[in-house]
Amino acid sequence: MKDIRGIIFDVDDTLYSHKLNRVPELTKYTIKKLKENGYILGVCTSRFPREFSSLPEHIFDDFDMIIAGTGSIYIRNGKVLHIEKIDESDAKTYIDYLDQQENLYYLWTPVEGNPHFSSEPSERIKKHHLDWDGECPTVQKWNGETLCTIVYYDANEKQTQEIIDLVGENSLETWGNNGHMNPKNIDKAYGIKYFSKYYGLDLNEILCFGDGQNDISMLKTAGMGVAVGNGNDELKKYADFVCDPIENAGIYTFCADHNLIDPIDSTIFFFDIDGTTFRNDIQASPESTISTIHMLRKKGKKCCICTSRSSDEMIHLPEDYLNMFDAIIRLAGGHITIDGNDFYQEINHDEVCQAVKYLDKNHIPYRFVTIDEKSYLYNSTEFVRGLFRYQYGMVPPEKKYENEKVIHLQYYPFEESQNDDLNKIFTNSLITHLKISHEVTQGNIDKGNAILKVAEYYGHDRENTVAFGDGENDITMLKKAQIGIAMGNACQQCLNIADYVTDRIEDDGLYNACRHFKWIES
Numbered sequence: 272m273k274d275i276r277g278i279i280f281d282v283d284d285t286l287y288s289h290k291l292n293r294v295p296e297l298t299k300y301t302i303k304k305l306k307e308n309g310y311i312l313g314v315c316t317s318r319f320p321r322e323f324s325s326l327p328e329h330i331f332d333d334f335d336m337i338i339a340g341t342g343s344i345y346i347r348n349g350k351v352l353h354i355e356k357i358d359e360s361d362a363k364t365y366i367d368y369l370d371q372q373e374n375l376y377y378l379w380t381p382v383e384g385n386p387h388f389s390s391e392p393s394e395r396i397k398k399h400h401l402d403w404d405g406e407c408p409t410v411q412k413w414n415g416e417t418l419c420t421i422v423y424y425d426a427n428e429k430q431t432q433e434i435i436d437l438v439g440e441n442s443l444e445t446w447g448n449n450g451h452m453n454p455k456n457i458d459k460a461y462g463i464k465y466f467s468k469y470y471g472l473d474l475n476e477i478l479c480f481g482d483g484q485n486d487i488s489m490l491k492t493a494g495m496g497v498a499v500g501n502g503n504d505e506l507k508k509y510a511d512f513v514c515d516p517i518e519n520a521g522i523y524t525f526c527a528d529h530n531l532i533d534p535i536d537s538t539i540f541f542f543d544i545d546g547t548t549f550r551n552d553i554q555a556s557p558e559s560t561i562s563t564i565h566m567l568r569k570k571g572k573k574c575c576i577c578t579s580r581s582s583d584e585m586i587h588l589p590e591d592y593l594n595m596f597d598a599i600i601r602l603a604g605g606h607i608t609i610d611g612n613d614f615y616q617e618i619n620h621d622e623v624c625q626a627v628k629y630l631d632k633n634h635i636p637y638r639f640v641t642i643d644e645k646s647y648l649y650n651s652t653e654f655v656r657g658l659f660r661y662q663y664g665m666v667p668p669e670k671k672y673e674n675e676k677v678i679h680l681q682y683y684p685f686e687e688s689q690n691d692d693l694n695k696i697f698t699n700s701l702i703t704h705l706k707i708s709h710e711v712t713q714g715n716i717d718k719g720n721a722i723l724k725v726a727e728y729y730g731h732d733r734e735n736t737v738a739f740g741d742g743e744n745d746i747t748m749l750k751k752a753q754i755g756i757a758m759g760n761a762c763q764q765c766l767n768i769a770d771y772v773t774d775r776i777e778d779d780g781l782y783n784a785c786r787h788f789k790w791i792e793s
Contacts, residue, residue: 286330
């Protein structure tokens with residue numbers, strides 16, 4: 272790979288994911304590591320500074336330069352270094368043309384930075400600005416002010432071609448039937464050149480990441496260009512590399528694979544059971560899953576179960592399956608077994624007693640697990656018993672609660688109002704709300720905190736952790752791990768927060784993810 276000293280990112284759908292409405296966590300990690308490794312970092316965006324307000328706070332903290340307005344504005348340490356201006360005669364020509372057109376709205380932005388519509392825009396355009404930057408610009412006719420850009424909306428095919436002929440392709444950025452009219456020959460390529468000159472870099476020493484058509488000039492100008500997998504197909508033709516989508520660890524994986532950063536030292540792995548490492552429909556683990564875990568352990572990785580099952584609910588799991596793991600987290604952290612030692616976390620006793628009274632009064636089904644690891648159902652229905660048969664191959668005995676100490680409680684309310692009532696009871700306990708049921712653990716215990724406790728026991732930091740899951744109660748685990756991986760069959764919440772989404776369990780998801788991150792050889 273070429274010697275790279277400067278790295279520049281487009282913002283929208285390259286750095287910031289509109290699908291997730293956030294910067295992916297592994298992207299944040301990558302930016303910090305690139306900065307620590309001494310790379311000069313920049314962003315190059317079509318946004319103008321006033322449009323930064325809709326982005327997360329501190330998104331640009333680790334960047335040395337912000338190139339805004341498609342190469343028109345240069346910002347460093349919060350101060351404007353330079354602004355490119357539209358030539359006065361060009362500005363008049365552009366606006367004279369726009370004023371003559373029917374149903375063609377435009378926004379003019381002076382170098383001072385506060386844009387104005389020339390006439391009252393449509394409700395759709397107003398909504399776009401409210402969503403994009405939190406407010407809609409005022410209406411004001413242009414009066415000869417010095418401009419840095421003009422944005423037009425809703426041009427028809429004829430108008431679009433006329434604008435291209437008028438402005439020139441190098442000074443025009445289009446998306447759909449809208450466009451930015453910029454100073455002559457100012458585009459993202461110009462921005463890269465300014466960046467390289469300012470920091471004394473050769474263009475060949477600059478790497479750029481982008482996703483859109485307006486990033487083509489940037490990727491062509493830099494020494495190396497990377498198109499993100501979620502990006503524009505036309506852009507990919509000009510890229511030296513195409514990485515995975517940004518929502519699926521694309522930026523991190525590229526930088527790690529090309530030695531721009533060290534890969535995360537993943538040494539301890541946590542796996543949910545149902546739907547992640549074990550198929551309930553066939554009551555078995557895929558062969559690829561078993562071989563993957565054995566390969567991880569052969570490489571010296573710690574492998575641990577993290578499940579909401581109790582010991583009773585694991586009795587039908589194959590012994591060979593259970594013997595693969597170094598530690599077992601049961602009951603979402605209510606019971607942890609490490610090196611033959613058992614640790615229990617009791618739920619607040621008074622709250623359990625209050626809740627059971629409410630559950631019994633309203634005939635709500637529930638399952639409770641006592642501190643001696645016995646599971647019981649009460650008020651159960653055929654539907655609830657059927658869930659246990661399908662998932663665990665067993666049904667806990669029916670038994671009334673008799674003031675025992677409890678380490679896990681799961682209940683199945685009939686109405687949302689009942690759930691609200693129980694929320695008021697468990698003020699010192701933690702409720703994890705699931706699709707069908709709700710589980711209660713000690714106040715600071717969930718799958719996320721449990722995996723960190725086990726990692727600490729083995730002398731590993733959070734940065735060493737990887738978690739695989741598919742269900743709603745795996746969300747905290749995927750968030751707390753340095754790398755959280757959702758199975759392709761996962762619930763939507765898991766898919767939304769995961770650092771990486773692999774294939775479904777029946778399609779070798781575990782194996783494919785470990786191979787992707789090079790934790791095992793293919």
